Amino acid sequence: MSAVYRLGRETAPSPVHTQQVQAAADFGAGGMAGIEVTLVDSTLRDGSHAVNHQFTVEQVRAVAASLEAARVPVIEVSHGDGLSGSSLVYGLSGTDEYDLIRAAAEVTTDTALAVLLLPGIGVRHDLDRAQELGASVARIATHCTEADIADVHIRHARDRGMLTVGFLMMSHMATPAVVGAQARIMADSGAEVVYVVDSAGAMLPGDFAARVLAIRDATDDSVLVGVHAHHNLGLAVANSLAAVHAGARWVDACGVGLGAGAGNAPLEMIAASFERAGIGTGVDVRAAIDLAEDVVRPVMARPVQGDRPSVLLGYAGVYGSFLIHAERAAAQFGVPIADILLEIGRRKAVGGQEDLIVEVAAGLAAARAAAPVG
Ligand SMILES: C[C@H](O)CC(=O)C(=O)O
Ligand SMILES: [Mn+2]
Numbered sequence: 001m002s003a004v005y006r007l008g009r010e011t012a013p014s015p016v017h018t019q020q021v022q023a024a025a026d027f028g029a030g031g032m033a034g035i036e037v038t039l040v041d042s043t044l045r046d047g048s049h050a051v052n053h054q055f056t057v058e059q060v061r062a063v064a065a066s067l068e069a070a071r072v073p074v075i076e077v078s079h080g081d082g083l084s085g086s087s088l089v090y091g092l093s094g095t096d097e098y099d100l101i102r103a104a105a106e107v108t109t110d111t112a113l114a115v116l117l118l119p120g121i122g123v124r125h126d127l128d129r130a131q132e133l134g135a136s137v138a139r140i141a142t143h144c145t146e147a148d149i150a151d152v153h154i155r156h157a158r159d160r161g162m163l164t165v166g167f168l169m170m171s172h173m174a175t176p177a178v179v180g181a182q183a184r185i186m187a188d189s190g191a192e193v194v195y196v197v198d199s200a201g202a203m204l205p206g207d208f209a210a211r212v213l214a215i216r217d218a219t220d221d222s223v224l225v226g227v228h229a230h231h232n233l234g235l236a237v238a239n240s241l242a243a244v245h246a247g248a249r250w251v252d253a254c255g256v257g258l259g260a261g262a263g264n265a266p267l268e269m270i271a272a273s274f275e276r277a278g279i280g281t282g283v284d285v286r287a288a289i290d291l292a293e294d295v296v297r298p299v300m301a302r303p304v305q306g307d308r309p310s311v312l313l314g315y316a317g318v319y320g321s322f323l324i325h326a327e328r329a330a331a332q333f334g335v336p337i338a339d340i341l342l343e344i345g346r347r348k349a350v351g352g353q354e355d356l357i358v359e360v361a362a363g364l365a366a367a368r369a370a371a372p373v374g
Helices: 015-025 046-050 057-069 097-106 124-132 147-159 176-189 205-218 236-246 267-277 285-299 308-316 322-333 337-346 354-370
Strands: 038-041 074-076 112-117 135-143 163-169 193-197 224-228 250-253
Touching (some): 038 267, 057 074, 057 285, 074 135, 112 124, 124 135, 124 147, 135 147, 163 176, 163 224, 205 224, 205 236, 236 250, 250 267, 308 322, 308 337, 337 354
Parallel strands (some): 038 250, 074 112, 193 224
16 A cells, blocks of 8 residues: 655644744745845956956956946956966966956946955965055955965955955865864954855855854954855855855855856845845845846856756865866866866865866876776
């Protein structure tokens, strides 16, 4: 006899059930009314990965002007790997990033310009140059367990009067307690905002919430918390909502999601869903939707999408900007990109280890050549 399924409950809802309904309603329409956040658009920085660092001055002018028209308060412009990222290891820029920063500054007045800097790739002098061109927000990024290497850069940016942000990349690789402790180091250096960064797009909503709460705890709410989500598992918008619910107040997004891997949280979806949730962003939703379609989509060299390699990045916890490097290595050595990404994930490679991708691909190709046929 087949099983009989009961549909619906006949008893009155229990108090526990009522509490659950209330908690769930926080994530429904209007559920986060009264919360105000700062949206940061990173199309012209994280999006650089997705166009192989080939943004032109004209594209930057068009995107920056449309972001200002949509009232996005902060936009980030740099090489995908931050200031001075243009190199053989990370990918050469088509146009000098300082020309791109200048171009963005020329077409914006109300929008603050942000730059990203990874200590070791960029140096303090790069921040000075960017500031002279109009950048007022410095985002200093380290691997999530290496906050101490950002100390001099964070102090330098603060001393120069820049709004200073710490950016803890690959946050899925550290426990909430470790992320909290690392955020504390950045706060002690002078960061005013510290980000949970899901570089691999591997985190789930609860992972974000736990890390946001841990940072708030470890810093006694002395810094604002930011969220930078990638869409490799299709969760960037939901993860951003969960982070805001837990107390994050700076939120990154990119037009159409243009960014590494399957991209970032799409700006137009963040603006629209946040407005439905009651979260204030100050962004003109209609203008954000239009700029995504009319200005950003035409500059996309390739679609950002949850295709096989992108989902694998999230599944294996691999740094999003490794995608293009892995595609090249797969083609060069004739091995499946899936095998490369899974092995990179197994080795827990972190940003800066791009050369390991070639080593892994070469090793896989050698193993295949040595394997007995049949
Ligand atoms: C250098 C990285 O692309 C920074 C970033 O956006 C991330 O880790 O995610
Ligand atoms: Mn990113």
